[in-house]
Amino acid sequence: xxxxxxxxxxxxxxxxxxxxxxPTCVCGSETARIVASQVRGAVNIVFNTGxxxxxxxxxxxxxxxxxxxxxxxVYGVVIIGLGCETxxxxxxxxxxxxxxxxxxVSFGIQExxxxxxxxxxxxxxxxxxxxxxxxxxxxxxxISELLLGIECGGSDATSGIAxxxxxxxxxxxxxxxxxxxxxxxxxEWIGGEHVLAKRAATPEIHNQIIEVCRAYEEHLKAAGQDCxxxxxxxxxxxxxxxxxxxxxxxxxxxxxxxxxxxxxxQAARPTKTGAIVMDTAGFxxxxxxxxxxxxxxxxxxxxxxxTPTGNAIxxxxxxxxxxRTFKAMEDNMDVDLSAIVSGEKTYKEMxxxxxxxxxxxxxxxxxxxxxxxxxxxxxxHVCRFV
Amino acid sequence: MKINxxxxxxxxxxxTCVEEVPAGxxxxxxxxxxxxxxxxxxxxxxxxxxxxxxxxxxxxxxxYGEMIGRTNSAIVKGGWVxxxxxxxxxxxxxxxxxxxxxxx
Numbered sequence: 065x066x067x068x069x070x071x072x073x074x075x076x077x078x079x080x081x082x083x084x085x086x087p088t089c090v091c092g093s094e095t096a097r098i099v100a101s102q103v104r105g106a107v108n109i110v111f112n113t114g115x116x117x118x119x120x121x122x123x124x125x126x127x128x129x130x131x132x133x134x135x136x137x138v139y140g141v142v143i144i145g146l147g148c149e150t151x152x153x154x155x156x157x158x159x160x161x162x163x164x165x166x167x168x169v170s171f172g173i174q175e176x177x178x179x180x181x182x183x184x185x186x187x188x189x190x191x192x193x194x195x196x197x198x199x200x201x202x203x204x205x206x207i208s209e210l211l212l213g214i215e216c217g218g219s220d221a222t223s224g225i226a227x228x229x230x231x232x233x234x235x236x237x238x239x240x241x242x243x244x245x246x247x248x249x250x251x252e253w254i255g256g257e258h259v260l261a262k263r264a265a266t267p268e269i270h271n272q273i274i275e276v277c278r279a280y281e282e283h284l285k286a287a288g289q290d291c292x293x294x295x296x297x298x299x300x301x302x303x304x305x306x307x308x309x310x311x312x313x314x315x316x317x318x319x320x321x322x323x324x325x326x327x328x329x330q331a332a333r334p335t336k337t338g339a340i341v342m343d344t345a346g347f348x349x350x351x352x353x354x355x356x357x358x359x360x361x362x363x364x365x366x367x368x369x370x371t372p373t374g375n376a377i378x379x380x381x382x383x384x385x386x387x388r389t390f391k392a393m394e395d396n397m398d399v400d401l402s403a404i405v406s407g408e409k410t411y412k413e414m415x416x417x418x419x420x421x422x423x424x425x426x427x428x429x430x431x432x433x434x435x436x437x438x439x440x441x442x443x444x445h446v447c448r449f450v
Numbered sequence: 451m452k453i454n455x456x457x458x459x460x461x462x463x464x465x466t467c468v469e470e471v472p473a474g475x476x477x478x479x480x481x482x483x484x485x486x487x488x489x490x491x492x493x494x495x496x497x498x499x500x501x502x503x504x505x506x507x508x509x510x511x512x513x514y515g516e517m518i519g520r521t522n523s524a525i526v527k528g529g530w531v532x533x534x535x536x537x538x539x540x541x542x543x544x545x546x547x548x549x550x551x552x553x554x
Contacts, residue, residue, distance in 0.1 A: 225458055271547050292538045307533070313518065
């Protein structure tokens, strides 16, 4: 299978060709938003940290920012810094340039003499970059260039019994064709980690999966939180998910059944091809943020209760097997999988149908969240601000 | 017979209702080739679980063929199984690890 994408000098092909306006820190976020609003083809993220952080948080932020810049859906990057943040625009630019040959420019608000002067220069730079991006022709790319992120959020009981198994089937079919998939949300492996670990390609990966779950529980315990108190969420419980174990056993089905070839730290880039898992929060927006930073070029999102979320860089395709949710939130839901619950179709049949849907998204069809220009982001933290 | 509940694994002791089932109405689900039924002992909301047998306190509740929790009170056959009457049991991670040199 092939799709029409944008070939990159390094790594996978893009399925979009965005100019990314990237703030180094919260103080650059509003300026970045204004710059992006002035240039067709540009997208921005609203970054809520980058200053007064402990080193571990800074490390996480830097992985996310550089990961976004290197995401295959990004043609080029315009960085907006302030001047006194932990990692300024110049060092961030140099980091990104060491990772990718795509065009990267940067400006500092304090150096330029305020917001308006920065906007003027950055809009000009972004406009020129967008003009060049417009010249790039799409080329036929092999499906192996696809790295599909697999997410679930606002889960209810239909997620685990219908939409997640269908997406698991999609994942298996894609992996068999040579593509890669990434399932995250490690807190939602807990209670099903022994089942997930059976998919490990090696004993080392098996143990990594178990240890990721243990570490997550211990991390929350150190902050005085029992993971079973926050999960399932009130919405999950109202949707029929009674325990974390029940939620997890349903969640892990979205990753399919193929051997797990790599366990990644949050926001890290894969080194293997096939079915990959990443250690992220169960908080869907944060998990998507980390998977986009890890280089996913498309994301499929199963939901039961319904969610509007979208990402600036990576198209997020929303699917639900809850017929009521699809009807109530049709303007946010992309695919109705409720035929699985009603018994009209099997999850395997609907998984096969999803291959064509994802293929269309790769070819350029906008998801609903993408058409609205949604740009949700949540960078995970390990500690309070200083 | 139209079903209104799903049994995920044959070893499960709960079913998930895919329609709201009022108390006294029948819960119909498929097991193998057969359609089985039981009477709902209370209202079972959409997407929620009904007990396939009587549970006493402390028993394992099975869905997907795996334990999803333990009961913290007795539940009658046809009763509503929810976050109010089952709880998550902490994991024993050490027992799940493969020892060095062990086979996967």
